[in-house]
Structure formats: structure tokens, C-alpha cells
């Protein structure tokens with residue numbers, strides 16, 4: 001004994017020396033345990049080298065005071081077993097190993113020693129064996145998710161001791177036995193009065209549902225015992241849990257009558273009792289006023305006419321009573337339930353004339369009355385829904401083939417629409433909804449109690465997909481887009497759909513991003529709207545990590561070779577360009593020698609370094625503008641005048657001619673044209689060249705034909721800007737600004753963002769103009785530039801005005817004012833009132849249109865389309881005009897938000913090419929067919 005004890009001490013001392021020397025910031029025992037625990041695991045992150053998980057920041061590990069507190073390794077394609085030593089990680093709070101199908105074996109009883117554990121998520125792994133009783137010792141546990149493994153044996157009664165438990169998910173295993181309840185000597189699930197979620201679906205639980213499983217002290221929201229082998233009747237005690245929202249006992253062997261007090265559950269929105277052997281009368285659900293979806297199919301209820309109480313339930317969307325013994329006439333008021341979308345009353349004895357009635361629900365999409373005794377139909381001609389009537393006398397007698405007599409109907413064909421040209425992607429990669437090739441993180445999203453119908457209801461999918469994207473953007477996960485497809489109900493009564501999340505930056509997510517993505521879904525941090533809850537996500541293996549195959553080396557080599565050749569090409573081009581530039585400069589020098597006077601101090605008399613801009617002689621400019629004739633004068637300002645000109649090659653240009661007195665020094669002029677020539681973006685007005693000759697300073701820009709945004713908003717240009725066009729203009733100018741702020745090198749602050757500086761081309765593409773006042777930023781460490789206040793009253797950032805410190809957030813303020821102009825078509829300062837102030841005083845988010853009805857441009861309100869995304873647009877505008885720069889969004893955030901609003905309004909933010917000032921087309925998806933798609937304006 002003593003020898004062994006001594007050895008152990010020596011061993012620990014050895015470990016101590018070993019780790020004290022090398023383990024750096026990690027508690028030596030934690031480091032050793034983690035190593036032994038994962039010994040033999042495959043596919044561990046590459047950062048897992050050395051012996052200092054905390055100090056070396058191993059991916060998936062976080063520490064506090066050198067102790068390991070979280071292990072999140074979801075979706076890493078790990079293989080291995082969870083053995084032994086786990087208990088020594090005594091500070092562990094979160095363990096998430098979800099979606100690693102290769103983690104197998106049993107869950108060791110020692111897990112019960114992790115007394116600090118709050119979150120245990122092993123969803124979608126390969127665990128087998130029974131769930132150890134010791135999980136009942138994890139007194140701090142809040143979140144227990146062992147679903148979708150191969151656990152066998154009984155539900156441990158000890159789980160009843162987990163008084164803090166919020167989420168209990170054991171579904172989709174092979175659990176047997178009955179549901180444990182307390183009996184004085186042992187705990188049971190009835191004691192879980194703080195738990196909100198009982199998810200036990202898809203197991204093999206048997207026996208009767210204990211009468212005391214439910215009590216009035218419980219606070220359950222979701223009770224899902226579907227797809228088991230439960231017998232006996234539904235206990236009356238269920239009716240005591242008034243907090244319930246979703247109840248599923250479908251697909252069991254339940255019998256007896258439904259207890260009448262179920263009617264007391266006024267919060268339940270989904271009730272599924274189908275596929276049992278329930279008897280007695282069809283339950284009276286008049287009291288379930290929140291009911292959205294009900295399925296009572298395939299039971300043995302007493303034959304009855306369609307109950308009248310249905311019509312009293314105003315929120316019903318889905319009624320499913322297949323083979324339920326319904327007979328007689330379907331009352332004509334039935335279809336006027338205001339939210340009704342889906343009615344499936346297949347295989348009953350409904351007879352007589354089906355009268356859908358003139359007042360049927362506007363939302364009605366799908367009526368399945370196959371296999372009844374209906375002999376006639378009276379339809380509501382104004383509506384568009386699918387009606388299925390095969391195997392009714394109506395179809396037998398009908399001489400003409402009726403479209404309602406077909407039998408088969410495909411499942412939902414929804415797929416995230418793609419508006420751009422799909423590129424051909426390398427093997428393993430996929431094209432995203434924004435047409436970029438990448439390795440998406442994919443999986444199946446399962447709605448466990450869907451309350452809406454999938455057919456013809458694309459709007460739900462769009463909403464879900466956008467809400468996911470919005471969530472990821474909000475928590476700064478690098479997700480570029482989300483694609484949703486293949487939505488279909490399965491035989492368990494779950495709605496499955498395929499999701500793909502595309503990376504924003506690289507072609508694939510890194511491990512940190514993947515495990516974070518997986519965790520926010522496995523831990524339900526992402527909470528969608530009620531109709532999508534509860535959900536569960538099953539990730540596919542993420543291919544870039546799969547089988548530890550890194551993205552192909554050959555690909556990398558080819559990439560590198562291509563990279564080198566592109567570099568080579570570029571440098572050849574650059575050399576050629578420099579040469580031609582030099583030639584041109586020499587030629588220019590010979591012609592008019594414009595650079596002789598380039599710098600009066602003679603310190604930088606070199607040729608300006610221009611990218612793509614050219615030099616014009618005074619004569620050329622004079623000729624192109626017909627000697628600066630008044631007819632060609634298209635604008636003027638403090639700096640001078642702007643002329644329209646036609647070059648010898650026919651190109652139309654705008655020439656900005658500085659007047660005497662507003663000219664800059666030659667060095668400033670040179671800096672400016674160097675700066676302007678570097679800026680190339682489709683939402684920025686392009687500099688074509690300059691003239692520095694005859695003592696003149698002129699800038700030559702591309703000509704933008706449709707005038708300024710101000711011209712359009714004020715009605716001067718005659719271009720009618722409806723809501724969608726305004727959104728497009730907003731997004732375009734935001735993108736131009738984003739280029740200046742984030743992509744130009746060095747970054748540029750515009751300093752004079754206003755509606756008069758946003759031009760519209762013939763396709764109504766917004767072009768930000770006039771960086772005359774622009775200043776580079778980024779050349780200070782502080783992130784701001786101190787300058788004399790310049791800009792235009794009404795658009796001036798109050799913070800800049802007070803402090804003289806100019807940042808990119810000053811442009812955001814000006815941009816916010818432009819957004820306000822788009823909403824109201826008012827000038828920023830009108831009759832002495834500052835629109836920003838008026839807006840802030842008027843807005844009331846509890847009212848219709850945020851109470852802005854009076855302020856909004858009447859033209860927007862008069863058009864027949866709804867202002868989709870209006871609230872979000874106002875929210876964004878208000879953020880942009882916040883008093884302090886730090887509270888305003890970045891340009892990137894503004895762009896992203898506007899993209900989301902565009903999508904909400906049913907338009908793809910990247911379809912510019914089909915749009916002209918004459919007409920534009922909306923997306924062609926049904927749900928988005930836009931009332932404006934055939935407008936002809938101007």
C-alpha cells in the first residue's frame with residue numbers, strides 16, 4: 001500500500017514537474033486529464049499541441065483561473081470514447097460534443113462528479129448503453145440534451161432531482177420502460193417543477209402515463225411524448241399544467257377518452273393526439289383559444305358531424321382530422337376561420353355539397369378531402385388554393401377531368417431563390433445564394449411541432465432563413481448567407497428541411513466558427529418565432545474536417561501556382577502600364593508641359609500616380625463643352641460649375657471646373673486626383689481624368705444621366721421612386737460608402753454625404769459623388785481626423801460639429817439623414833425644423849407605421865404596395881442618426897441591414913442588372929410577385 005501510495009505521489013510529483021514546467025497557464029491536473037481523456041481521439045483541432053490548453057488557447061476549450069470551464073467541440077467529426085477520468089475536470093460547466101457521430105461507447109457514470117456542470121449536450125453522437133443514474137447528481141444542470149444517440153434502458157428516475165433543469169431532451173433514442181415518477185422513496189419527473197421542456201419523442205417508452213406525472217406546480221411549455229409505445233389513457237393531470245404551449249402524444253397506443261379538462265389549456269398552440277386508439281367523443285376544444293394546429297387523426301372517436309367549436313378558434317391555421325369518423329355536411333362557416341391555411345379531413349364520411357363560401361380565409365392554401373362522400377362543390381373563385389377530392393362521388397361523376405381529382409401532390413418545392421449566375425464550383429464546394437463557391441456547413445433542421453402548413457407557404461421559409469441569417473449577423477458569426485431547401489413532413493410528424501450556412505470570409509469556416517455555429521443551434525441559443533419551436537438541428541459532417549482530410553493539398557498547390565502566375569501577370573501588366581503611363585506623361589509634357597508648375601516649391605514635381613485616369617488639355621475640354629457654353633452647364637456650387645461634355649470618342653462626361661479663388665494648391669490638387677483615381681466601385685462616380693492646364697483645375701467624371709437623388713425625391717427629375725427603388729438606392733449608396741470606408745486604401749471619409757451627392761444612372765444605380773472634401777483617414781492611430789468643420793448644414797454630424805473630430809461615423813450620420821429624406825421627401829431643415837429631431841419626437845413603435853404616417857412621403861403611401869421592411873428601415877435610420885458616433889452602426893452593418901430589408905421586401909439585393917429607370921422586375925417567386933412588376937414610369 002505504502003509503496004503504491006508513494007508511487008502515486010512520485011507520479012503526481014512527476015506530472016507536476018512535467019506540467020509545471022510546460023503546462024504554463026493550465027492547472028496541471030486539468031491538462032493531464034484532458035490529454036488522457038482525448039487520448040486516441042481522432043480529428044482533434046490542430047491547435048491542440050503542447051500541454052497548455054488554457055495558455056495556448058486550444059480551440060474548443062475555455063478556462064478560468066487556469067481551470068478548464070468549457071469544452072465545446074460540436075461538429076468536429078471527432079471519433080473516440082469518453083472514458084474514465086472526466087470527474088477530475090471539477091470546474092467544468094459546459095460540455096458540448098454534439099454532432100460527432102464517431103464518439104461512441106457508453107456515458108461513464110463518473111460524469112455525475114462534475115458538480116459544476118450546467119450544460120451537457122451530447123446531441124447526435126454515437127453513445128450507447130444506458131444513461132447513468134449519476135446524472136441525477138449534477139445538481140447545477142440547466143440543460144440536458146442526450147437526444148439522437150443510441151441510449152437504451154430506462155429513463156433514470158434520478159433526473160427528477162435536477163431542480164434547476166430547464167431543458168430535458170432524451171428524444172430519438174431507444175429508451176424503454178415506463179416514465180418514472182416519484183413515490184416517496186425515489187425521485188421522478190413530476191418533481192421537475194422548473195423544467196420547461198420534456199422532449200421524449202421517438203423512443204420505446206411503454207406502460208401507462210403515470211397519473212401523477214403532471215401537477216399544477218409545473219411550468220412546462222413543451223410536452224412531447226410522441227412516437228413511443230405508451231398505453232392507457234391521457235391523464236387528467238395534464239389539464240393542470242396551464243403553462244403548456246405544445247403537446248404531443250401522437251403515435252402511441254393510447255386509448256380511452258380525452259379528459260375534458262384539456263380544454264383548460266388556454267395557452268396550447270399545437271395539439272397532436274393522432275395515431276392512437278382514443279375513444280369517446282371528439283374532444284371539445286372550445287377553451288383552447290390559442291390553438292393554431294390540431295391533429296386528431298386516426299383514432300376511434302364516436303362518429304360525429306364536424307364540431308361547431310372549430311369556428312370559435314380564431315387562431316387556427318391547421319386542422320387535421322384524417323379518418324376520425326366525421327360525417328354529414330361540412331358547415332359552410334368552417335372555412336371562414338380567419339387564419340385557416342390547411343384542412344386535412346381525408347377518409348371521413350363528409351357528404352353533400354362542399355361549400356367553401358365567399359368569406360373563406362384569405363390564407364387558405366390546402367384542402368384535402370380525399371376519400372369522403374362529397375357529391376358537389378361550390379368554390380370561392382377569387383381564391384387560389386389546392387383542393388383534393390379524389391375518391392369522392394364528385395370525381396366519379398365528373399365528366400370533365402377536374403383538377404381537384406388528382407391524387408398525388410408533391411411536397412413543398414421551396415428552395416432559397418438564387419438571382420445571380422451560379423458559378424461552377426470545385427468538387428465538395430457549393431454555390432451559395434449569393435453565388436459564391438464555398439464549403440457550407442449543412443444539416444437538417446427539424447421542427448418538432450410545426451403549426452403551419454408547408455404547402456404553398458414559402459413566406460414561412462423565407463422568414464426562417466432570414467431570421468437565422470439575422471441572428472448570425474447579430475452575434476458576429478461569419479455567415480454570408482443561409483440556404484433552405486427540401487422541406488417535407490416525415491412519418492413521425494416532424495417537418496424536416498435542409499439548411500446550408502455559407503461562410504462569409506474564407507471558402508470554409510474554421511473550427512471555432514463551426515463549433516460556435518453548432519453550439520448556438522444545439523443549445524437553442526437561437527430562438528426562432530413560436531411557430532418554428534421546438535426545433536432540433538442535426539449537422540452533417542463538415543467536409544473540410546471530415547476524416548481529417550484537410551482541403552486538398554493539390555488544390556492548394558494549384559492555387560499557389562495560379563497565385564504566382566497571376567502575380568506574374570499583374571506585375572507584367574503593371575510594368576506595361578507604368579511604361580505607357582510614362583510615355584503618356586512624356587507626351588503630355590511635350591504637349592503642354594502641365595507639370596512644370598506642378599509644385600511651386602519644386603519638391604514633388606513628379607507626375608501624379610494615377611490609376612486609369614487620364615490627362616486632358618484645356619483645348620480638349622473646351623472643345624468638348626462647346627467652349628463652356630451655358631447650355632452645357634448642368635450644375636454649380638461654391639467651387640465653380642459643372643459642365644456636360646462630349647469627348648471625341650463620343651463618351652459623355654461631366655466636367656467640374658474650379659473657379660478662380662476656390663482653386664487648391666497644385667500639391668492638393670495632385671493629391672486629390674491621385675486619391676480619386678484610385679477609387680473604383682460601381683456605386684461611386686468614376687473619375688475619368690483631369691485637366692491642369694492654362695491655370696485651370698478641372699476634374700472629368702463619368703456622366704450620370706438621371707440627376708441626383710434630391711432631384712428625384714423633390715420631383716424635379718420626373719423619376720418616381722417607389723419603396724423598392726428607394727431601398728435599392730439606399731443600399732447602393734451604402735455600398736459605395738462602405739467601399740470608401742472599408743476597402744479603399746487608405747480609407748476615405750466622404751465628409752459631405754447628402755442627397756445632392758448621390759447620383760442615379762439610367763438603371764437607377766446609386767453613385768456617390770463629390771469627394772471634393774474627402775479626407776483620407778487611417779493615417780492617424782486615433783481613428784479620427786481633426787479638421788476644420790466642413791460639410792452641409794442639416795447633414796452635419798453633431799458630434800463632429802462639437803469636437804472637430806471626424807470619423808467614418810460622421811458619414812453615417814449624413815447617410816441617416818439621407819435615409820430620412822427618402823422616407824419623407826423633406827429637406828433636412830425645412831421651415832426651421834430639423835427633420836432628425838422631428839422624427840425622433842414623432843416615432844412611436846407601438847403604433848401603426850411607427851406613428852410616422854404624417855411624415856412619410858405621401859407618394860410612398862399612395863402606391864398600392866405595402867412598405868415591406870418599413871419598420872426595420874426606420875430602426876436603421878434612427879440608429880444612423882444617433883447623437884454619438886459609437887451608437888451608430890458601421891457602414892458594413894448598414895449594408896448588411898439594408899440587404900436584409902431588401903430581402904424582406906422580396907427583392908434580391910444583387911439584382912441590379914434587370915432594373916432600369918423604365919421598369920424593373922421583381923423576383924418571380926410566387927409569394928413575392930410584386931404589384932409593380934409591370935410599371936411603366938418616367
Ligand SMILES: *[C@@H]1O[C@H](CO)[C@@H](O)[C@H](O)[C@H]1NC(C)=O
Pocket residue numbers: 215216217
Ligand atoms: C405544489 O407546491 C406546494 C408548495 O411548494 C406544495 O405544498 C404542494 O404540495 C405542491 N403540489 C403538488 C401537486 O405537488
Ligand SMILES: *[C@@H]1O[C@H](CO)[C@@H](O)[C@H](O)[C@H]1NC(C)=O
Pocket residue numbers: 263284285286287309
Ligand atoms: C364545449 O365546451 C364549452 C365550454 O368550454 C361549452 O360551452 C360547449 O357547450 C361545449 N360544446 C359541446 C358541443 O359540448
Ligand SMILES: *[C@@H]1O[C@H](CO)[C@@H](O)[C@H](O)[C@H]1NC(C)=O
Pocket residue numbers: 327328329349351352
Ligand atoms: C349525409 O350524412 C348524414 C349522416 O351520415 C345523413 O344523415 C345524410 O342523409 C347524408 N346526406 C346526404 C345528402 O347524403
Ligand SMILES: *[C@@H]1O[C@H](CO)[C@@H](O)[C@H](O)[C@H]1NC(C)=O
Pocket residue numbers: 384385926
Ligand atoms: C394559383 O397558383 C398556381 C400555382 O401556385 C399558379 O400557377 C396560378 O397562376 C395561380 N392562380 C391565380 C389566379 O393566382
Ligand SMILES: *[C@@H]1O[C@H](CO)[C@@H](O)[C@H](O)[C@H]1NC(C)=O
Pocket residue numbers: 478505510511512513
Ligand atoms: C476563426 O474565424 C473567426 C471568424 O472568422 C476569427 O475571428 C478567428 O480568428 C478564426 N480563428 C482562427 C484560429 O483562425
Ligand SMILES: *[C@@H]1O[C@H](CO)[C@@H](O)[C@H](O)[C@H]1NC(C)=O
Pocket residue numbers: 094523524525
Ligand atoms: C444556451 O442557451 C440558452 C438559451 O437556450 C442561453 O440562455 C444560454 O446563455 C446559452 N448558453 C451559452 C453558454 O451561450
